[in-house]
Amino acid sequence: MTEKTVLIEISRLTKVYGTGQAAMEALKGIDLRIDEREFVAVMGPSGSGKSTFMNILGGLDTETSGAYRFRGVVVGQLTRNQRARLRRYYLGFVFQGFNLLNRTSALENVELPLIYRGLPTRVRREKAMRALETVGLAQWKSHTPGELSGGQQQRVAIARAIVTEPAVLFADEPTGNLDRSRSREIMDLLVELNGRRGLTVVMVTHDPDTAGYAGRVVRFVDGLIESDEPNGRVS
Amino acid sequence: MLWNMILLAFKELKRNVMRTVLTILGIVIGVAAVIVMVTVGEGATAQVRQQIASMGSNLLMVTPGKRMGPGQSTAQTPFKQADAQAIYREITSVAATAPVSVKSIKAIFGNQNWSTQVTGADNQYWLTSNRTIAAGRAFTDHELKSGAAVAVIGETVKEKLFDGQDPIGQKIRLEDVSCEVIGVLEDKGQNTMGQDQDDLAVIPLATFQRRISGSQDVGMIMISVQDGASTEKAKADIERLLRERRHISASDEDNFNVMDMKEISKMLTGTTQLLTALLSAVAAVSLLVGGIGIMNIMLVSVTERTREIGIRLAIGALEGEVLAQFLVEAVALSSLGGILGIVLALIGSLAISKIMNVPFILNLSIVAIAFLFSAGVGVVFGYFPARKAARLDPIEALRHE
Ligand SMILES: Nc1ncnc2c1ncn2[C@@H]1O[C@H](COP(=O)(O)OP(=O)(O)O)[C@@H](O)[C@H]1O
Ligand SMILES: [Mg+2]
Numbered sequence: 240m241t242e243k244t245v246l247i248e249i250s251r252l253t254k255v256y257g258t259g260q261a262a263m264e265a266l267k268g269i270d271l272r273i274d275e276r277e278f279v280a281v282m283g284p285s286g287s288g289k290s291t292f293m294n295i296l297g298g299l300d301t302e303t304s305g306a307y308r309f310r311g312v313v314v315g316q317l318t319r320n321q322r323a324r325l326r327r328y329y330l331g332f333v334f335q336g337f338n339l340l341n342r343t344s345a346l347e348n349v350e351l352p353l354i355y356r357g358l359p360t361r362v363r364r365e366k367a368m369r370a371l372e373t374v375g376l377a378q379w380k381s382h383t384p385g386e387l388s389g390g391q392q393q394r395v396a397i398a399r400a401i402v403t404e405p406a407v408l409f410a411d412e413p414t415g416n417l418d419r420s421r422s423r424e425i426m427d428l429l430v431e432l433n434g435r436r437g438l439t440v441v442m443v444t445h446d447p448d449t450a451g452y453a454g455r456v457v458r459f460v461d462g463l464i465e466s467d468e469p470n471g472r473v474s
Numbered sequence: 475m476l477w478n479m480i481l482l483a484f485k486e487l488k489r490n491v492m493r494t495v496l497t498i499l500g501i502v503i504g505v506a507a508v509i510v511m512v513t514v515g516e517g518a519t520a521q522v523r524q525q526i527a528s529m530g531s532n533l534l535m536v537t538p539g540k541r542m543g544p545g546q547s548t549a550q551t552p553f554k555q556a557d558a559q560a561i562y563r564e565i566t567s568v569a570a571t572a573p574v575s576v577k578s579i580k581a582i583f584g585n586q587n588w589s590t591q592v593t594g595a596d597n598q599y600w601l602t603s604n605r606t607i608a609a610g611r612a613f614t615d616h617e618l619k620s621g622a623a624v625a626v627i628g629e630t631v632k633e634k635l636f637d638g639q640d641p642i643g644q645k646i647r648l649e650d651v652s653c654e655v656i657g658v659l660e661d662k663g664q665n666t667m668g669q670d671q672d673d674l675a676v677i678p679l680a681t682f683q684r685r686i687s688g689s690q691d692v693g694m695i696m697i698s699v700q701d702g703a704s705t706e707k708a709k710a711d712i713e714r715l716l717r718e719r720r721h722i723s724a725s726d727e728d729n730f731n732v733m734d735m736k737e738i739s740k741m742l743t744g745t746t747q748l749l750t751a752l753l754s755a756v757a758a759v760s761l762l763v764g765g766i767g768i769m770n771i772m773l774v775s776v777t778e779r780t781r782e783i784g785i786r787l788a789i790g791a792l793e794g795e796v797l798a799q800f801l802v803e804a805v806a807l808s809s810l811g812g813i814l815g816i817v818l819a820l821i822g823s824l825a826i827s828k829i830m831n832v833p834f835i836l837n838l839s840i841v842a843i844a845f846l847f848s849a850g851v852g853v854v855f856g857y858f859p860a861r862k863a864a865r866l867d868p869i870e871a872l873r874h875e
Contacts, residue, residue, distance in 0.1 A: 332788055355792075
């Protein structure tokens with residue numbers, strides 16, 4: 240085994256939505272450490288705070304108290320634009336609802352994050368093409384999301400997330416909208432990216448089968464971590 | 475990056491052609507109005523300058539009544555022929571004075587008739603109005619004194635009444651005066667206001683006074699100052715003389731008005747200025763309305779594309795980059811309006827210049843300014859919607875349906 244390097248370190252993290260009477264404590268004090276190259280599944284009942292947690296990890300939202308360190312950087316202290324740069328250079332995101340640009344081809348969707356890196360068109364095209372090949376959609380590059388199946392759309396979304404070669408991929412219920420065999424395709428892809436490229440993956444799911452692909456399962460209940468244990472399958 | 479944004483902006487605008495066209499209409503009209511206004515205005519001014527050159531810069535015009543504004547005066551003690559003679563006699567720098575009276579009268583020849591400006595004047599009129607007789611002759615002294623029924627007609631009157639025949643020696647009727655045509659004036663064309671300067675019939679002043687107006691009054695006195703002499707000085711001298719002759723006490727204002735070329739040209743451009751003011755107002759309002767239209771449509775666009783904005787923010791777009799994207803789109807929209815406005819204005823000014831018979835003078839700097847201004851409208855009115863887009867919360871935006 241290679242030595243372990245800390246990627247994400249979370250201590251006493253809380254998140255409160257609203258104020259006063261309407262205040263809603265979605266996270267009640269989370270402590271967690273995720274190393275590089277790990278494949279973590281986050282499970283738990285609906286409303287237990289999984290998405291809130293992922294949004295904070297992804298730098299899309301900020302915690303109410305506690306600290307989230309990404310490679311030692313305290314993310315909560317970054318400005319909005321600094322967090323945008325963190326997302327741009329280190330984080331990849333895959334959502335349950337795919338979130339692709341509808342009127343734009345698969346290739347252009349994958350290219351999008353590279354535009355914000357200021358890469359020349361030719362380089363963007365090449366990298367986007369390679370990412371599409373990785374997810375097995377090279378021949379679908381000119382199709383718009385509407386012309387693709389759900390599984391294919393999610394694979395485009397994964398290609399978009401990995402095209403920038405991020406340090407970690409966050410996936411919030413990536414197979415939530417897919418049937419069983421499509422889910423399996425996506426999970427095989429994630430396992431491959433994790434295994435072969437050493438991409439850290441943090442994935443929310445409520446499906447035990449899907450969670451079975453991960454090396455470690457963290458269980459959320461009511462804004463707290465109930466259990467955190469290695470899975471049968473070791474990466 | 476910027477190039478990408480421009481491409482993206484035009485892609486967005488192309489998606490909804492009808493909406494784009496309707497949105498930029500205000501800008502199109504505003505920009506077109508500004509350019510037409512300046513182009514036609516400059517053409518008209520150039521024409522006035524030409525006309526003044528053709529009239530000679532040494533013309534003075536004396537009209538009765540107090541000066542009210544450009545071209546306006548109150549009716550007051552009229553002049554007599556003797557005033558003109560006195561000016562000619564006593565002011566040495568004056569080369570010619572022509573007492574002139576004008577009335578619009580229907581001229582009849584055979585079964586043709588044509589309403590024209592019948593002008594009572596003497597032979598000095600040709601000099602002061604800078605005209606020459608193309609065919610026939612001027613008045614004789616005897617005709618002038620006796621008030622003979624003779625007329626020198628303009629080219630337009632000749633065309634309308636004589637239809638190719640030689641008018642010299644023919645008799646035309648002006649009210650109940652039957653006049654023999656003794657001469658035809660060289661044609662001069664239209665003036666700035668589109669008035670035909672060849673639509674006139676000149677008869678001896680005495681004839682006009684006796685047979686047409688029935689009074690000894692003259693409408694105005696046209697004065698030609700000698701070459702090389704100062705018109706300013708001549709003007710002052712005439713004013714002094716006329717005040718004396720009209721017994722105006724030192725404390726009273728003039729009850730007459732001596733206009734030099736500067737004032738005459740002001741009078742001639744008066745209508746152009748009014749037109750300019752009107753079109754400026756139209757332009758300003760259109761640009762404002764156009765700007766608000768752009769703001770409105772950009773706000774709609776931001777709402778429609780909330781999810782897209784969320785996606786862009788989530789994958790790492792900076793606030794400034796989202797802002798720039800929507801600003802570029804607003805500017806593309808308004809500049810497109812500017813370009814269409816310029817095209818429309820070129821066609822419009824060409825047409826109007828033709829119709830108004832003024833030279834077509836295209837001022838390229840005003841075209842550039844109009845374009846920059848339209849782009850500026852995009853920046854100003856696009857900023858608020860763009861900022862709204864840039865400040866969206868990515869999570870909320872992604873949740874938006
Ligand atoms: N923006 C929000 N405003 C108020 N409450 C919220 C918001 N987002 C989530 N919540 C609440 O926080 C709790 C956790 O939500 P979430 O993190 O989405 O749970 P999960 O993803 O595990 O289903 C829920 O009770 C939810 O209603
Ligand atoms: Mg959730």
